[in-house]
Amino acid sequence: xxxxxxxxCGAMMLQFVAEYWRSIEKRPVVAxxxxxxxxxxxxxxxxxxxxxxxxxxxxxxxxxxxxxxxWHSPNFYAYFPTALSYPAICADILSGGIACIGFSWxxxxxCTELEAIVMDWLAKAMNLPEFFLSTGNGGGIIQGTASxxxxxxxxxxxxxxxxxxxxxxxxLTLGRLLDQLIIxxxxxxxxxxxxxxxxxxxxxxxxxxxxxCVMRGEQIEIAIAEDRAQGLIPFFIVATLGTTPTCxxxxxxxxxxxxxxxHLWMHIDAAYAGNAFICPEYQYLLNGVEYAESFNFNxxxxxxxxxxxxxxxxxxxxxxxDAFNVDPLYLKHAFQSSAPDYRHWxxxxxxxxxxxxxxxxxxxxxxxxxxxYIRKHIQLANYFISxxxxxxxxxxxxxxxxxxxxxxxxxKNSSNELNERLLKALxxxxxxxxxxxxxxxxxxxxxxxxSWLADEKHVKFAWDVIxxxxxxxxxx
Amino acid sequence: xxxxxxxxCGAMMLQFVAEYWRSIEKRPVVAxxxxxxxxxxxxxxxxxxxxxxxxxxxxxxxxxxxxxxxWHSPNFYAYFPTALSYPAICADILSGGIACIGFSWxxxxxCTELEAIVMDWLAKAMNLPEFFLSTGNGGGIIQGTASxxxxxxxxxxxxxxxxxxxxxxxxLTLGRLLDQLIIxxxxxxxxxxxxxxxxxxxxxxxxxxxxxCVMRGEQIEIAIAEDRAQGLIPFFIVATLGTTPTCxxxxxxxxxxxxxxxHLWMHIDAAYAGNAFICPEYQYLLNGVEYAESFNFNxxxxxxxxxxxxxxxxxxxxxxxDAFNVDPLYLKHAFQSSAPDYRHWxxxxxxxxxxxxxxxxxxxxxxxxxxxYIRKHIQLANYFISxxxxxxxxxxxxxxxxxxxxxxxxxKNSSNELNERLLKALxxxxxxxxxxxxxxxxxxxxxxxxSWLADEKHVKFAWDVIxxxxxxxxxx
Numbered sequence: 001x002x003x004x005x006x007x008x009c010g011a012m013m014l015q016f017v018a019e020y021w022r023s024i025e026k027r028p029v030v031a032x033x034x035x036x037x038x039x040x041x042x043x044x045x046x047x048x049x050x051x052x053x054x055x056x057x058x059x060x061x062x063x064x065x066x067x068x069x070x071w072h073s074p075n076f077y078a079y080f081p082t083a084l085s086y087p088a089i090c091a092d093i094l095s096g097g098i099a100c101i102g103f104s105w106x107x108x109x110x111c112t113e114l115e116a117i118v119m120d121w122l123a124k125a126m127n128l129p130e131f132f133l134s135t136g137n138g139g140g141i142i143q144g145t146a147s148x149x150x151x152x153x154x155x156x157x158x159x160x161x162x163x164x165x166x167x168x169x170x171x172l173t174l175g176r177l178l179d180q181l182i183i184x185x186x187x188x189x190x191x192x193x194x195x196x197x198x199x200x201x202x203x204x205x206x207x208x209x210x211x212x213c214v215m216r217g218e219q220i221e222i223a224i225a226e227d228r229a230q231g232l233i234p235f236f237i238v239a240t241l242g243t244t245p246t247c248x249x250x251x252x253x254x255x256x257x258x259x260x261x262x263h264l265w266m267h268i269d270a271a272y273a274g275n276a277f278i279c280p281e282y283q284y285l286l287n288g289v290e291y292a293e294s295f296n297f298n299x300x301x302x303x304x305x306x307x308x309x310x311x312x313x314x315x316x317x318x319x320x321x322d323a324f325n326v327d328p329l330y331l332k333h334a335f336q337s338s339a340p341d342y343r344h345w346x347x348x349x350x351x352x353x354x355x356x357x358x359x360x361x362x363x364x365x366x367x368x369x370x371x372x373y374i375r376k377h378i379q380l381a382n383y384f385i386s387x388x389x390x391x392x393x394x395x396x397x398x399x400x401x402x403x404x405x406x407x408x409x410x411x412k413n414s415s416n417e418l419n420e421r422l423l424k425a426l427x428x429x430x431x432x433x434x435x436x437x438x439x440x441x442x443x444x445x446x447x448x449x450x451s452w453l454a455d456e457k458h459v460k461f462a463w464d465v466i467x468x469x470x471x472x473x474x475x476x
Numbered sequence: 477x478x479x480x481x482x483x484x485c486g487a488m489m490l491q492f493v494a495e496y497w498r499s500i501e502k503r504p505v506v507a508x509x510x511x512x513x514x515x516x517x518x519x520x521x522x523x524x525x526x527x528x529x530x531x532x533x534x535x536x537x538x539x540x541x542x543x544x545x546x547w548h549s550p551n552f553y554a555y556f557p558t559a560l561s562y563p564a565i566c567a568d569i570l571s572g573g574i575a576c577i578g579f580s581w582x583x584x585x586x587c588t589e590l591e592a593i594v595m596d597w598l599a600k601a602m603n604l605p606e607f608f609l610s611t612g613n614g615g616g617i618i619q620g621t622a623s624x625x626x627x628x629x630x631x632x633x634x635x636x637x638x639x640x641x642x643x644x645x646x647x648l649t650l651g652r653l654l655d656q657l658i659i660x661x662x663x664x665x666x667x668x669x670x671x672x673x674x675x676x677x678x679x680x681x682x683x684x685x686x687x688x689c690v691m692r693g694e695q696i697e698i699a700i701a702e703d704r705a706q707g708l709i710p711f712f713i714v715a716t717l718g719t720t721p722t723c724x725x726x727x728x729x730x731x732x733x734x735x736x737x738x739h740l741w742m743h744i745d746a747a748y749a750g751n752a753f754i755c756p757e758y759q760y761l762l763n764g765v766e767y768a769e770s771f772n773f774n775x776x777x778x779x780x781x782x783x784x785x786x787x788x789x790x791x792x793x794x795x796x797x798d799a800f801n802v803d804p805l806y807l808k809h810a811f812q813s814s815a816p817d818y819r820h821w822x823x824x825x826x827x828x829x830x831x832x833x834x835x836x837x838x839x840x841x842x843x844x845x846x847x848x849y850i851r852k853h854i855q856l857a858n859y860f861i862s863x864x865x866x867x868x869x870x871x872x873x874x875x876x877x878x879x880x881x882x883x884x885x886x887x888k889n890s891s892n893e894l895n896e897r898l899l900k901a902l903x904x905x906x907x908x909x910x911x912x913x914x915x916x917x918x919x920x921x922x923x924x925x926x927s928w929l930a931d932e933k934h935v936k937f938a939w940d941v942i943x944x945x946x947x948x949x950x951x952x
Contacts, residue, residue: 001841001928003494006562010490011483013566017573018479031585035815038589046597050842053563056835060570064832067586071576079583082826084575086482087529090489092572094536096782097493099560100547107555109507110543113514121522144620145824155675174677175655192825195800199631199823201650201677300826306572307828324671329914339511347675347823348621349668350558350776352783356540359532365477366526438805452477 009053010093016057017089020065021072024453029075029433031067038067069433074451074458078435080244080272081377081405081450085304087364091356092306101350105339108353112342115142115355118362122299122311125367126277129290132313134340140313141345142354146271147192148347149296149312152320154183154196154236157265157293159323161235178202182227183236186215186250188243188439190269203232213246213398213439215239217254224262236265239292241285242273245437245446246398247406249273249285256291268295274311275302276378276404279371293319302377302405303370304452305357320345377405377449380459384447387463393470397444405449408437411470416443418473425473431465485529486569492533493565496541497548500929505551505909507543514543545909550927550934554911556720556748557853557881557926561780563840567832568782577826581815584829588818591618591831594838598775598787601843602753605766608789610816616789617821618830622747623668624823625772625788628796630659630672630712633741633769635799637711654678658703659712662691662726664719664915666745679708689722689874689915691715693730700738712741715768717761718749721913721922722874723882725749725761732767744771750787751778752854752880755847769795778853778881779846780928781833796821853881853925856935860923863939869946873920881925884913887946892919894949901949907941 041063071082102111119140123132132138143149161181166172178201185193187206197204207223209215224234237259239250252268259266268289274297276282289295296312299305314320321344343349365373384407388394395412410419420443423436437444447462517539547558578587595616599608608614619625637657642648654677661669663682673680683699685691700710713735715726728744735742744765750773752758765771772788775781790796797820819825841849860883864870871888886895896919899912913920923938 001562003497006497006565007487007490007494009562009566010569011487013569013573014483014486014490017569018483020573021479021482030582033585035581035585036589038586039593042590042593044596044600046594046601046838047842048844050845051839053566053840056563056839064586064590067584067589068574068576069582069584071574071584079577082575082577084572086477086485087532089482089569089572090485090529092568093486093489093493093565096560096565096568097489097496098544098547099558099782100544101555101558101783105511106506106545108543108545108547109509109511110514110540113512113543114518114540117515117518118522120520124520125522145826147824147826151675151823173655175651175653177651178654178677179649179651195823198800199627199675201654306575307577307826308824324674329912347627347671348623348784350621350623350783362522363527363532364529366523368524369526436805 006097012053012057016060024070024073025075027070027073028430029070029073030427030430031069032430033067038063072451072453074454075432075462076450077447077462078433078450080448081302082307083300083302083304084306084452085361085364087360088304088306088357091360095353095356098353100353102353103343103349103351104341109339111351111353111355112340114359115342116140116340118355118358119311119313121362122358123313126274127280127283127286128295128313131315132295137317138313138315139317139340140311141342142358143296143310143312143346144308145310146190146269146296146298147195149294149310150192150196150238150267150269151199152312152346153265153267153294153296154200154202156319156323157236158200158202160265160319161233163322165233177233180231180233182232182234183238184220184223184234185238186240186243188213188215188245188248189238189240190244190271193238193269202236209248211440213243213248215250215255217251217258220255221258224258234262234264236267238267238269241268241270242404245439245444246408247273247404248398252286252288252291256288259291265293266291268292270295270297272298272301273404275299276374278303278367279374299358302374304361304365304373309354309357314345317345377454378403380449380454380456381405381407383456384459384463387460388466391467393474397442398439407447408439408444409447410442410444419443419445422470422473425469426466429465429469432462482573488529488533492536500546500549501551503546503549504906505546505549506903506906507545508906509543514539548927548929550930551908551938552926553923553938554909554926556924557778558783559776559778559780560782560928561837561840563836564780564782564833567836571829571832574829576829578829579819579825579827580817585815587829587831588816590835591818592616592816594831594834595787595789597838598834599789603759603762604771604789607791608771613793614789614791615793615816616787617818618834619772619786619788619822620784621786622666622745622772622774623671625770625786626668626672626714626743626745627675628788628822629741629743629770629772630676630678632795632799633712633743634676634678636741636795637709639798641709653709656707656709658708658710659714660696660699660710661714662716662719664689664691664721664724665714665716666720666747669714669745678712685724687916689719689724691726691731693727693734696731697734700734710738710740712743714743714745717744717746718880720748721915721920722884723749723880724874728762728764728767732764735767741769742767744768746771746773748774748777749880751775752850754779754843755850775834778850780837780841780849785830785833790821793821849928853930854879856925856930856932857881857883859932860935860939863936864942867943869950873918874915883923884920885923886918886920895919895921898946898949901945902942905941905945908938
């Protein structure tokens with residue numbers, strides 16, 4: 001193994017990916033294989049002897065690629081987007097090539113410092129409150145996923161309430177407190193909130209959102225009063241900006257006021273929609289963010305930064321360090337008081353040099369380029385709306401206040417069962433890929449603009465497919 | 477952005493890394509910067525306009541590289557190694573270029589299937605018990621870090637004991653149970669066990685290891701009896717193979733027997749040392765693994781697979797799925813009963829195509845090549861022992877039964893304070909980098925063979941530096 005092998009094999013790999021991107025449109029969007037397909041194709045044991053790199057590359061098309069569901073095919077409209085770009089891939093080459101593990105400042109100062117700087121850049125681009133900047137008591141950290149951000153926020157909040165309650169009652173145990181603690185989120189919140197509650201052992205109450213799928217302060221206030229009357233201790237709420245089923249926005253202002261009054265920790269999960277806040281015209285959706293203790297969104301969804309890069313902001317980092325500080329000698333260093341050690345802000349100890357991805361992407365596209373990317377996806381979603389609106393068999397449902405890159409629709413005046421059959425027919429057709437959602441007892445179809453290659457012609461194609469499949473289904 | 481940009485910019489990036497690898501020996505091993513250095517060098521805001529890729533590359537040497545602590549410098553002997561190789565970097569290019577998010581089988585079948593296959597390859601190469609193979613009730617999964625593996629194992633164990641105790645007492649609450657639950661690990665276990673206990677709200681008792689830093693069954697049996705007498709419920713133990721301070725190996729056989737008798741879940745953390753088990757001559761250290769419910773080690777430490785790749789094996793995957801199953805409609809798919817969905821086995825929902833790294837590395841080096849790599853590091857550690865043994869001012873301490881790539885030493889018959897001054901003098905000298913540990917009230921110096929470039933001449937150099945710095949210190 002040497003530097004030359006990196007350059008020559010790396011070049012082969014880049015060519016393979018470039019060719020993949022060029023051919024992606026022609027590939028079936030969803031993998032057309034059966035469970036177990038790959039085991040038939042690969043040996044049962046690892047090879048004893050080294051093989052050439054070209055033999056690996058040669059096997060890719062016959063083994064791996066048939067089993068790929070192409071998230072970057074312009075015919076992929078499922079879930080939410082996941083980001084990809086050549087600068088992010090290049091940044092990962094550098095991250096892999098340096099291969100430092102930046103768990104503390106001294107373990108590679110640039111790794112910690114670049115993260116603080118680009119997270120500040122991002123906060124400023126989104127016009128986030130100043131208390132989220134690293135120059136104050138808060139700061140930004142790159143987590144792996146929004147799931148981890150929710151867990152970390154919940155942990156800090158649990159630690160804070162435990163400390164407070166223990167002052168009132170020194171005999172209090174964590175278990176006794178846990179049986180009283182209750183956290184809230186909307187019935188539209190992501191499943192990762194369920195899992196965070198489950199891991200930390202906290203009761204979770206889902207607040208029924210209104211008919212627009214929006215959770216509001218008054219609903220929470222009622223829930224809090226009921227729960228306090230039961231002897232429970234409300235202490236944490238996850239507000240979602242851009243829910244997974246319909247991209248609904250919880251009402252931060254009224255929720256935030258309740259949190260302030262009732263001493264609840266408000267964590268904001270803006271995993272997908274948060275990316276749009278780099279565009280000034282969407283920043284009004286952040287009104288109320290000033291009530292949040294923590295805020296998170298995923299540049300790895302929609303800001304051209306490859307997975308994983310989940311941007312989390314803390315208002316007061318001491319809550320996190322308090323909750324998480326375990327400090328053996330082999331991790332101590334002389335600069336601990338003057339530089340942040342991100343290991344206290346996250347679940348794992350080890351960490352990649354992920355901020356390079358953000359830095360490379362910011363510089364390669366500029367904020368202007370990133371805004372243009374977001375706006376184009378939103379414009380494509382609007383284009384789809386303009387197409388489907390002309391067909392009065394369909395209705396657009398749960399239109400969020402701000403229409404981003406997701407469109408939810410269904411056959412008007414039709415049963416869930418018929419809509420489910422439509423979804424199934426579309427996916428069996430295999431030309432485009434959508435996933436459904438069940439919202440307010442309504443089965444809906446979700447079309448999310450996902451691919452960086454997506455253009456009007458693809459959206460038109462998607463609509464043509466939907467129209468054809470619908471015609472066929474309804475004529476059966 | 478297009479395919480051509482990926483190829484041309486990627487090639488520039490690869491050249492930069494190749495040049496970095498060629499020059500790494502000449503760079504100061506520990507970053508020689510002060511906290512805040514990078515903020516002086518970068519703008520306070522993200523650029524509005526796109527910049528050329530070459531301008532980014534041009535800035536790397538002046539901004540990022542001075543702030544790197546070079547984990548792959550052959551003069552780096554701190555912590556434990558972190559892995560790096562050109563096939564793993566190439567695999568990451570492919571993973572980034574496909575950019576699928578394999579949270580469920582359908583989201584990219586190859587992503588799930590390749591993971592199951594290469595984890596089976598790895599289990600077979602290590603001669604792990606058959607129940608850890610994916611073809612039975614268990615299976616392997618790639619976690620991000622050993623920290624996450626411990627949390628996931630603890631969660632599954634907590635879920636199992638809660639279910640069992642709830643059968644006995646249907647009014648039991650999780651909080652009430654948590655106040656009774658107790659988990660065990662050695663006083664030598666990694667800080668990530670403390671953090672897992674903290675997150676899940678479980679009491680942790682550290683078992684005092686013996687004078688060789690080994691935890692044994694009889695010590696745990698005593699602790700369990702004491703704790704049961706106090707009304708506590710022992711249910712989980714982390715046994716470590718290759719502790720961070722001294723690479724000690726807990727006695728799996730006696731611990732395992734106690735776990736079986738007392739119905740405790742044994743999780744094995746072999747983060748570093750586990751890599752050596754691909755060599756048959758070290759597999760005897762796995763004796764007793766058959767008592768484990770879960771087993772974990774990090775190929776990203778010592779098996780040429782770049783971070784992150786933490787290999788975790790489960791004996792019975794239903795415990796994990798039970799603990800973690802949250803299943804909204806948008807994640808359901810038709811193949812759920814016939815293919816594993818790794819999202820139920822891990823904390824995050826999203827996941828990269830990390831198994832490509834293992835696959836590329838297995839094929840590029842062969843098991844033979846990987847074994848040679850491990851053996852060479854162990855041989856270099858032995859070479860250091862041969863050098864230091866000739867100087868009777870030093871003693872090798874806490875020699876583990878199996879000497880892997882770590883050597884612990886100190887000035888013989890000397891105070892902790894003097895050894896601390898030696899460590900400080902070595903790191904102030906800046907030619908090599910070590911971290912200390914405090915074990916059994918003894919301050920010790922750790923020399924871990926870390927770099928893939930490390931050779932006898934570097935180890936000789938390290939010893940020369942240690943000798944010189946010691947001479948100077950002792951003559952002061």
